[in-house]
Amino acid sequence: MRQFLYKMNKFSEINLDYSINSGQVFLWEKGVNTWYGINGSDVLAITPKSNQIRSFSENPMDIFRQGDNSKKIIQSITKDKVVKNAVKHFPGLRLLRQDPFQCYISFIASSNSNIQKIRLVLQNLCRKFGTKVRFDGREFYLFPEPGILAKAEESNLLACGLGYRAKFVKEAAIAVKSGSIDFEYLKKTNYQTAKESLVKIFGIGNKIADCIMLFSLEKLDAFPLDRWMIRVLQKYYSKKFPISSKTITEKTYEKLHNEIVHHFGPYAGYSQQFLFKMERELNEKKWL
DNA sequence: TACTAACCTGTACG
DNA sequence: ACGTACAGGTTAG
Numbered sequence: 001m002r003q004f005l006y007k008m009n010k011f012s013e014i015n016l017d018y019s020i021n022s023g024q025v026f027l028w029e030k031g032v033n034t035w036y037g038i039n040g041s042d043v044l045a046i047t048p049k050s051n052q053i054r055s056f057s058e059n060p061m062d063i064f065r066q067g068d069n070s071k072k073i074i075q076s077i078t079k080d081k082v083v084k085n086a087v088k089h090f091p092g093l094r095l096l097r098q099d100p101f102q103c104y105i106s107f108i109a110s111s112n113s114n115i116q117k118i119r120l121v122l123q124n125l126c127r128k129f130g131t132k133v134r135f136d137g138r139e140f141y142l143f144p145e146p147g148i149l150a151k152a153e154e155s156n157l158l159a160c161g162l163g164y165r166a167k168f169v170k171e172a173a174i175a176v177k178s179g180s181i182d183f184e185y186l187k188k189t190n191y192q193t194a195k196e197s198l199v200k201i202f203g204i205g206n207k208i209a210d211c212i213m214l215f216s217l218e219k220l221d222a223f224p225l226d227r228w229m230i231r232v233l234q235k236y237y238s239k240k241f242p243i244s245s246k247t248i249t250e251k252t253y254e255k256l257h258n259e260i261v262h263h264f265g266p267y268a269g270y271s272q273q274f275l276f277k278m279e280r281e282l283n284e285k286k287w288l
Numbered sequence: 289t290a291c292t293a294a295c296c297t298g299t300a301c302g
Numbered sequence: 303a304c305g306t307a308c309a310g311g312t313t314a315g
Contacts, residue, residue, distance in 0.1 A: 023310060107310085110310060110311085111310085111311040111312060112295075112296085112297095112308095112309065112310085112311045112312075113296090113297080113298090113309060113310075113311090114298085114299085114308090114309045114310075115309090115310075116298085116299085116309095117297070117298060117299090117309080118310085120298090121297095158296085161296080161297070161298090162296080162297095163295080163296025163297055164294095164295050164296050164297095164312095165295095165296075165312095166296085168312090202312090202313085203311090203312070203313085204311095204312085205311060205312050205313085206311090206312095207310075207311060207312090208310095208311070208312085211310080224310080226310040226311080227309080227310065227311090228310060229310085247291095247292095247311090249289095249290065249291075250290095251289085251290085276310085280310090285310095
């Protein structure tokens with residue numbers, strides 16, 4: 001059994017419960033004082049009380065985005081009283097930086113689904129296709145590698161509960177394995193270019209592309225517009241961002257995104273996270 | 289180009 | 303109980 005220990009001094013300003021329970025990650029579970037999470041080929045154990053992060057891999061990703069100046073970012077997104085209120089109610093809510101492949105597959109699997117179901121499906125995928133490891137005295141399954149999912153039998157993907165998304169997942173994994181989707185390139189390039197690449201993948205539209213970019217590809221101006229965010233805009237921003245129906249067309253989506261970034265600025269994605277969290281909590285939606 | 293229905297699957301509601 | 307609506311959308315027509 002291997003394990004690496006890191007100290008983390010920022011837990012006083014990060015609220016892990018808020019951050020994990022805000023719809024951005026799915027493969028996390030809470031122990032007594034410790035959160036356990038799968039991030040690609042890594043397993044993390046986080047104990048806020050002792051400022052400890054333990055990881056399965058030697059050089060874990062900086063999932064907490066410690067390089068971000070959160071004070072400055074929050075100041076920057078607080079453009080109106082709605083966001084101000086959300087920030088006030090959920091102090092310490094942060095965007096997490098995820099393993100890109102896991103994030104990409106997770107959100108493809110999320111389409112037209114709900115959080116409980118998405119979690120179940122992703123756990124099934126890991127159990128069936130991921131490597132089993134022992135860590136912190138427990139068993140975990142790592143997230144499957146692109147090559148494994150690329151050559152998976154569709155029947156095995158279906159058995160995980162993916163439904164019609166099974167072929168999306170397989171095609172998406174093939175695109176990564178073959179190099180036509182290159183996450184390192186997508187990280188470096190701009191929002192528009194990355195988005196154009198992602199929406200070419202069968203099963204990825206505007207919303208899912210925005211999730212992947214915001215949560216794993218350093219595009220903090222991505223602002224996923226799902227049903228909840230449409231509700232938020234209709235409820236609090238009907239003057240600023242008028243929307244007629246509950247579903248929006250591709251063109252409307254793009255137009256809205258431009259206006260949103262114009263309003264909230266380059267860290268618009270952070271504002272989305274606070275607004276999403278706020279509205280889901282108001283409606284008492286479950287996270288786990 | 290713009291709008292609608294269909295889509296796997298589980299659960300909540302009447 | 304059993305049918306229907308809906309869920310963190312996308313695609314095909």
